[in-house]
Amino acid sequence: MPTTPALVSALRELGDRPAVVADGRAISGIGLLLGVSPPGGLPRALAERVAQHAALAPSAARAAEQRLRYWAGVLGPPPIRHTVLHPVTELAVELALATLLAGGTVHCGDPDQQPDRQLAAVAAHGTTHLSLPSALLWRLSRQPDLAAHDLGALRLVLHVGPEPRQEDVYAAVDALGAVLAHVRAPDSNAETADRRLRAAADAATAAAWKHSIGITADQVHDFGTHLDRAVLRALLHALQQHGVLTDPERGHSEAEILATAMVAPAQRPRVSRWLDALARHGLITRHDGGAQGPLHAGGPELGAAEARDAWRPAVEAWADGLGPAAPLDRVRRGALQLPRLITGEATPHPASAPVRWYAARGYLGATLGTLVRATAEAHTGPAPLRVLELDPEGADTTVSRALAARPRPNAEHHPSPDGGRYDLVVAAATRPPQEESAALVPLLAPGGRLLLLAPTAEQLDLLITGPARPQHCARPEEQWRAALTAAGCPTVLTLPEDGHPMGLLGQRLFAARVD
Template sequence: MTGRRLRTVVCGTTFGQFYLAALAALPQEFELVGLLAKGSDRSVACAERYGVPLHTDVDQLPDGIDLACVVLRSGVLGGSGTETALRLLRRGVHVVQEQPVHHEDLVACLREARRHGVHYRVGDLYPRLPAARRFTSAARALLARQPAEYLDAACAVQVAFPLLHLLGDAVGAVRPWQLTAAGPAEGPLALVTGRLGGVPLTLRVHHRVDPADPDNHLALLHRATIGTAAGSLTLTDTHGPVLWTPRLHIPERAKHDLDFAAPGTEHLAEPGSTVLGPAEPPGYRHILGELWPAAIGRDLLDLRAAITGEQAASRPDQYQLALSRLWQDVTTQLGYPALAANQQHQPVPVAELTAAAAGVPDDRPADPGALTLHGVLAGALPAAEAHVRHLTNHQVSTFVDRLDQAVLAAMQRALPTGGTSAELLAGVDPAHHWLVGRWLRALAAHGRAVPAGEPCELAPPATPERLWRRAAEAWTDRLGPAAFVDYLADNADRLPQLLGGEQSATLLLFPQGSSELADSIYRDPVTARYLNTLIAATVRTVAAAGPRPLRVLEVGAGTGATTEAVLAALGEQPVDYLFTDLSQFFLTEARKRFAHHPGLRYEVLDVDDPAGAPGSADVVIAAGVLNNARDAVASVRALTGWLAPGGWLLITEPVREHLEILTSQAFMMTAPEGARAEADALFLSRRQWLEVLDAAGLAEVLVLPGEDHPLAPLGQRLFAARRPAC
């Protein structure tokens, strides 16, 4: 049946109208051939609107129907939905029946479906709405890192089934559950406590129904919060927004010294709550007219895939049975809802509430001088965190470990198995002698070499091919493009030629003079995206608060990956952007790349002598360039001199020894000098960078990401600082 349109009927014209709209939006997959209803004026009008015959009994339906959408109240709610579904299943028609369905009715329908070789499914649009899917996706990412401590949820009794469905999807299971009603409620909210999926649950239910209009006057649809040790994830309403609220933790140093920039306080830069996705939910016209039919359409497409033998994201029958039983337990605990007849719609114009809220003063800064380091970075974090939403520390650590093992094996294979210094350096270009020394120290640190005197003894060389495959497997598309690991592996294969000077490392990064590979390496890996987004969002906030075109100096701008992110974030905001690098090649490429953007200037600038006009920049950016400065303190001090009082310095740097750089970009670097030589390291640590910045007169520094962040093992950080205002 693959590729054929499914001949479909809709049973019911109240909520069934949303199914009709969903089918109308999918004409290539479904052919609406009829409507089954009681024959009311509304039913007649619906049939005329969609140009299909109206039937009032299942026996009137023609042969050859593939799918029936039964959107009638089920037997447990006093309707004919279950009876209609069973009659259709006996005719060999696939059925989707709108929730809720009593457990016994569900068992009967599933049994009948199996007997006649067709599919039966309980439909539920709510978990397929965009905000609900964002909540579920974020919940799974959160719970992959730490267990849920509690669930706090609320709904109207009419939509309790989808709330339980949503919670089960988010937590991953509904069993085991245990429920107890808290007793008669004084107000409209009844309380049920217990466990769901083994997690402690508090459930508040609006338990009043207008018998003449039960589908209206719902005080709320769905709210749900999952609490963990790190914070709480909340679906504020069925249609959003979704909020992440980190748990407040004040470290001892901050508590006693009020030092909110001390090491270990990085998490305090995060906002008190972050909206995951759109901050403002859509209006009800859009919800009812587009989002609900689209969510039903997703459900119908999954069922179609199962019917036609394609891969389908269907839930097991046992899960549907468990949900039905759970819903019955909830309603049993609640008992019959209170009846509230003759309710009236009493809207309150949102403009009145907006005006009332607008009268409260905003404590956020309104001028550049009032911007704070922590406040601006806290505002920039949500955009950056979007890049790591699905990553865990374990995933990243696994890649780093596998990459290190592959690089160490490549080093071993490229060097003799042992010998004196002269023997180990035989055939090595003198410019790279320092690099071999770094290799030997790295191999010794990992137990691969014993450089105790002369001669040096190395472990037997390993075969790195399998190790590179394992590293590539751990480097998923969430971390970055495959070309990154391919580039590192290519360098590793050519280490003998690189050491001897026969192979140019520059040509491996810029094959045939093309910057495409380098652009990708410096732009697309997750750390680059995270840090560049942080910088770009910070610059955007600073620019928005300033009265004049923002003056930006970027030193060592290279391929322009950071430049691109900043310019995109600034949009139409005016900027005086000085793009600098030591290489004319990068300046030439940048002139072509950013020719359409006004406000850019280009100059040669040496990071070892970056002197400029004092106070001529509001922001100085140095992304991954200061690690090669001869004297980091002098370079940072000189760059600070460019800044106007209160100006912003944004530096990104590696903060650990990157073994993969020792076998690739290090061939284009000079031997460590200054602080790096004193530390006997190619790259300075986080602590050492803070010492450099302090020595340059920048005492208040914020470092991101934090040490417990998923990206922490990759060893790249943003150091954000401000020049004192006076």
Template sequence: MNVDTLLIDLPAAPAPWQLPAFTDLGAQQLAPARLLAVLERQRPAVVLMSSEQLARLLDFPGLGLSDLSHLQQLLLVSAEPGDWQLVERAAAQLNCSVQGFTQVQGQWRDLASLKLDQQRWRERVLAHPQVTAVALHGRTLFAVPQPCDTTPVDDHLDATEAALNEVFCAEQLAEAVRLNQQLGHAALLSMLNGLAQCGLLPVPLKDLAHSLANAGIAPGHRPLITRWLEVLQAQGLLRRDADRLQPTLDASAWSDAALEALWNSLSLAWARNTGGSATLDYARDNASQLLALMRGECAAVHVLFPEGRTERAAALYRESLAAQYQHRAVADWIGAWAARQATDAPLRVLEVGAGTGSTTQAVLPALKPFAVDYLCTDVSRYFSAQAAERLHAWPWVRHGVFDIDLPGLPQGYPSQCWDLIVAGGVLNAARDTERSLANLLALLKPGGWLVFSEPTREEFWVMASQAFMLNQASDERQLSSATFLDLDQWQAALARAGFQGNRSLPAANHPLASLGHRVFVAQVPTQRLSRAALAAHLEHPDLQLELLDRLPDPLTAKDLP
């Protein structure tokens, strides 16, 4: 700790050699008890220490039992301009004069003066008519823009729909829908088989929680099995009889032999329609292991990624005609969007939840003619590393990690930096969909777009497979125990998060519409307050500006990159 340098830069500060009994603890890292022992033994009038030392000392239970009456002044050296709060707390607890200093752009500043600066900045920011709240942490200014009125949006979906109608055969699509319905029926019968193997048929309803526990159902899977019972009743495969649920079909309809024959027949027809068998193989493997899945003896992730391999998942997300339609729709829309942009700067595109890269590999060819900064991310470093290998033919693609359940800034993603965000089938995994949408909106520039694909209705085969991997939702899905938000819920969630437009494909009269797989496009209002506009209002302050939908709570250093 160079005390001379500190005090030369701040001539108004008292020179420690002119004061009695000075103790420099700035370079030491003592435990609070040891620190108190030094202070009581040496009895200094002036002490210099770091903010980390001081924070630990103030939190130490033994501080109140110590005699520090000899202490006249504390000099605090901090790395954070926001530590003026620590200065005020220390003055109250230690009953002495406390001065704090930090370096800003290479110059030592008094923390008290920085507090006044922060108050002035707050007043100036709140004077902007589009700002509803503001907070400063160090040199980062957080502002909450006023919500914008939505306006009509030309989303160009009609052109995308027309292009897709030229590609897909109506007869093949109709067959795909029929096979998907058969797959759902096979999954429902497999659920009955799994319930029977657990000893849950007929299902006693008097104390369902106790019945599920006695059957060995893993605690984390009991809400899912409860949802099974609701769906099986709705589909007419279970009926209530007094305080029990009874199957409406003879047990031979969902016996092992009957299911084997059903899966064999369906697999052949599926392969003829799609040209692949990965989806049926995956659904069938889950069905054969339902008992172990229900009891938590088998991890569903191992069925999707056997021995850690991703080939099955990659094929699963590409194979069906619904998946092919989605990927083609996303790629076509994004390619047309890029062609409409009139800018010399590279378009900034962020993909979240890239997973096995099915959406990525559809989108990149559409962006090849344009100058693009494309960041491909996933919550898993494993998938991110695999994506880098898989996309070696696209050297201009960057790779990173992003968690849709967390705000962008603590993950190193400043607000309003992206022109477009792509999300292929990942937002249904969010714990709180609306919160995740708001986080994504904060990352987009005013006028930026969110393009994503999602299921909007329950798929019975997913309830008997991937649903075992999904986190318990904390949004409105809790009210119905549903796996996915429906179309109306998605549109409402987008609007509440601040997006406008919010239309989707396929159209209501399209053969695939009944399956509920949809591609959404939603825009951040162009009139939303931008970082550039706020900087101009503040006459371009030397601050990092972050425009979020709400202030970080609590506002601490962990909210910063």
């Protein structure tokens, strides 16, 4: 078995012939072995790598040359005059060394040079192989004076970058007349972090799958339609019992409605929201009343039986495997108390979550727990994983259970900020997207993750069981994503994904990271 590394043998075989050409200066194979090179840049990196390689034991040299042999196979048979238009990277050095191993010559170009000068150099060297970043390739292939350069010797172009668009590839092939081979750039730290977050999200989706068995998008949609219809009729019926909004021909100002219905001051914000919802959904009409402000006109008067019967389709749809009976029963009982609630005769019950969210609770809980656990298991730092859980529902939360599972991770679980920054922040949104994102993202340490449960659709049942003033700032998914991105999260994933039945329930989990 030969004891001389193959790369060293190839350079010796080149002898005094050019091995590397840079800035008009040629360095022979023997010169490279002797350490000759201009200062800095790719030639210096090649000389240093050749010196390191020559000092390796035969077994280590063979192992190091395995990857070089792969690239040499990609380059193909001689002659190889390889122009490398890369900055000094590990991949650029490997491609250059593979060229030398295959008996070729490396021409070190300047990736920052003007495109016309780069093309002129490629033509002057009779380049057979060209390697460069993908973005530079697209730029060169679109040069208006490209046809003025003789690139007839060019056989293979290796471009390094993200997955290319087909139209860019076709344009470059037509322009250069060579075979194009795409080399995916090595993952950056950001790409690695993205890949890990997406893998964790995929695992979380798989873990939560069982909680959506038997639930269809049509079922969720139908329930939502029936629920909203029943809620709106309950609101209108409650106001009509106080003698307002019974005549489609008569308009009432908000002040008149509040006074006639004897709405208590604490409940006026609630009734204002009722009027807005009823007008938006077409149960009453609203038009400009000039100095009086908007005027609201009602519709046909609803009877108690009609308002009561409106709940039946919602109850039947909910009972078909969507969730427990108690949340919907709470809304129905609350609807019966509305006439007394708005006058202050009935005491408001503690606010509760929207009914739809109870259907999503198992799915989102499993998703959240899996993401928390995956983040903890991936933590490799010597210091504990710092976890901040804002607005926890109690001592035994999904987060605490995930962190308590064996084997227990090295983690600190904080219920409130302590002035430091955190590797993981878990929160439920209570503010609009821009405010929430601006408050939460700065709490993250470099490389940290944010898991944010946020409302993405209006929940009309909160007009009955929620507080007089709204707490949930429902916004479409794209607004939450945009706000998190603007706040400094380059990657934002949404769970469940679009099209999933659980995504129609009005609450989504956003998994985001910072660099």
